[in-house]
Amino acid sequence: MDFGFTEEQEMLRTSAKDFLTKECPKAKVRELEESEKRYDSDMWLKMAELGWTGLVIPDKYGGTECGIIDLMVLLEEMGRNILPSPFFSTVVLCSLPILEYGTEEQKDKILKKVSSGETILSLALTESAGTCKASDIKVRATAEESNYIISGTKMFVADANVADYLLVAARTSDGPDPEDGITLFLVDAKSQGIRMETLPTIAADNQCEVVFDKVNVFKNDILGEIGQGWKIIEYILYQAALLKSAETLGACEALLDTGTTYAKERIQFDKPIGSFQSIQHKLSELLIDIEGLRYLLHETAWKVSEGIPADKAVSMVKAKANQVYQRVALDVIQVHGAIGFTKDHDVGLYFRRVKAAEFAYGDSEYHREKIAVEMGL
Numbered sequence: 001m002d003f004g005f006t007e008e009q010e011m012l013r014t015s016a017k018d019f020l021t022k023e024c025p026k027a028k029v030r031e032l033e034e035s036e037k038r039y040d041s042d043m044w045l046k047m048a049e050l051g052w053t054g055l056v057i058p059d060k061y062g063g064t065e066c067g068i069i070d071l072m073v074l075l076e077e078m079g080r081n082i083l084p085s086p087f088f089s090t091v092v093l094c095s096l097p098i099l100e101y102g103t104e105e106q107k108d109k110i111l112k113k114v115s116s117g118e119t120i121l122s123l124a125l126t127e128s129a130g131t132c133k134a135s136d137i138k139v140r141a142t143a144e145e146s147n148y149i150i151s152g153t154k155m156f157v158a159d160a161n162v163a164d165y166l167l168v169a170a171r172t173s174d175g176p177d178p179e180d181g182i183t184l185f186l187v188d189a190k191s192q193g194i195r196m197e198t199l200p201t202i203a204a205d206n207q208c209e210v211v212f213d214k215v216n217v218f219k220n221d222i223l224g225e226i227g228q229g230w231k232i233i234e235y236i237l238y239q240a241a242l243l244k245s246a247e248t249l250g251a252c253e254a255l256l257d258t259g260t261t262y263a264k265e266r267i268q269f270d271k272p273i274g275s276f277q278s279i280q281h282k283l284s285e286l287l288i289d290i291e292g293l294r295y296l297l298h299e300t301a302w303k304v305s306e307g308i309p310a311d312k313a314v315s316m317v318k319a320k321a322n323q324v325y326q327r328v329a330l331d332v333i334q335v336h337g338a339i340g341f342t343k344d345h346d347v348g349l350y351f352r353r354v355k356a357a358e359f360a361y362g363d364s365e366y367h368r369e370k371i372a373v374e375m376g377l
Contacts (some may be wrong), residue, residue, distance in 0.1 A: 005069075005073065013076075016052075016073075017077050019046075024043065029349060039086055051063075053090065053117050057095060058099075061107060061111040061115055063115045068239075069305050079248060080250035082254075084206070086121075086158075086163070090121045090159075094122065094123055095114050096235075097223065098110060098186075101235075110165065110186070121165050122159045122160045124187075124210055126157070127154060128155055134178040134182060137178075138152060139154060139169070140152055140170060141185065142172075147217060147219060148172070148216075148217045150168060150185065150217055154210045156207045160189065160196055161206070163189045164189055165187065167187075167223065168187050168212070169183075171183075172226055172227055181227050184232055186217075187221065191215050191216065194211070194215055195210070196209065196211075197209045205353065240360070241318040242304060244360050248321040251357075252286075263335055283335065289328065297317050300313040312371055316371060318362060319367040322363065322367075325354050326354050332347055333347055
């Protein structure tokens, strides 16, 4: 089985690596961590000019109509550079479901502006429980004559403070099955009644609390069918778990490169520390882990791109990515010794993002449970 990339995909990887190395050095990452927006709007427009924001969007909406594997390649490079940007929120969490479930009017209205870099999107799903379970969606959307009124609070809404539209999951009816009665709405982020507050996080990943106080939304802004939004959320989480794992793979590769370089250069007892067996074995084991994650990710992405059912495989790759990222970050810090724990060292930039990556779109326990169900247990 050949998981090699096409010439175009290799060109995309090289272009992304060159661009991010130049435009997003670690000094820039640190600068953006302290900024109000947490991303660089000029860099965002340059990414749009490169075609990244429209990568999976059809040509008639201004995109280049590439596939999920192309997106995986790009996100791996973004993860390698821990790029602070609303790309994941806009493209993965919102553009993909709009493309799959949106009306022609919604696609024409929003996706053209996403492709050009004019519009940023954000998914408002999680609430105070902090889970991806249907039973924890409590925000209400009450029907009136030609519109809905949304009230409630969403938590951990990535990039909401810079978004133009929010894709909001709200409960429109109740029933014995919590997955029924959930509806997704495309909401103008500047609508009257919306309040936002940026939440401080150790990962500096731009999470927000969003309060909806009787926000008016028209019925033609519903994504999909009324009360049938959970299947769209499952689609979002499916894609997000896979593509977040691509980001994680890139971060793990960067960490291993950093640890290996340091082991070759750091001299102790008149020798590079990489000459000692304990360091050699530690870094070798990390390479084995990363390569295992790479092949699992690439095989799963291929299945998804071919329309082959891959629920179990997606959960396997996300659970594996969570585990590998934690181990690589901790072990590379140990290779560096005390300096690896300092805030100003590059290793720390990755380490502070480990837990955020683990809990995003299902932690290891969540995905192990899904795997068990797929196994018939």
